Amino acid sequence: xxxxxxxxxxxxxxxxxxxxxxxxxxxxxxxxxxxxxxxxxxxxxxxxxxxxxxxxxxxxxxxxxxxxxxxxxxxxxxxxxxxxxxxxxxxxxxxxxxxxxxxxxxxxxxxxxxxxxxxxxxx
Numbered sequence: 001x002x003x004x005x006x007x008x009x010x011x012x013x014x015x016x017x018x019x020x021x022x023x024x025x026x027x028x029x030x031x032x033x034x035x036x037x038x039x040x041x042x043x044x045x046x047x048x049x050x051x052x053x054x055x056x057x058x059x060x061x062x063x064x065x066x067x068x069x070x071x072x073x074x075x076x077x078x079x080x081x082x083x084x085x086x087x088x089x090x091x092x093x094x095x096x097x098x099x100x101x102x103x104x105x106x107x108x109x110x111x112x113x114x115x116x117x118x119x120x121x122x123x
Contacts, residue, residue: 001039003093006080008062012101014080019095044068045120052076052106052114062103066121069094074114079105 001024005017024037045065052074060081075089081102087109088094098104108114 001093003095004086004088005095006063006078006098006104008098008101008103013082014062014098014101014104015082016078016080016084016086043122045122047117047119050114050116050118052108052116054108054111054113056106056108056114058106060103060105062098062100063096064099066095066097066099066123068119068121069096070117070119072115072117074108074112075110076114076116077107077109 001022003019003022005019006014007017008014022039024039026035027038028035029038049072069088071088071090071092071094073090075087077085077087079085080098081104
């Protein structure tokens with residue numbers, strides 16, 4: 001499983017980065033259910049959901065805190081301040097860490113609400 005990272009460099013420019021495979025290990029996670037693959041767990045602060053309607057547009061902005069975003073429905077386009085544009089749809093996972101600098105632009109594309117599960121990470 002691969003995921004995308006959005007981060008700000010020391011000069012405040014936001015970039016996208018493709019991160020490598022998440023390591024999985026076979027584990028007895030929920031006995032008596034049979035074992036399955038489990039990744040390492042990382043600390044989290046809280047979680048919630050976002051819903052953005054068709055046509056929603058967010059001009060340049062950083063994220064309010066480090067977060068993992070799991071896209072549940074719809075499709076959104078993000079533009080990093082370095083100019084790169086990417087689309088995120090159902091099943092995409094992103095580690096978003098551009099809490100400083102210019103940030104990024106976000107826009108809902110298509111006619112469906114975008115629903116995102118957000119997991120807030122420690123600073």
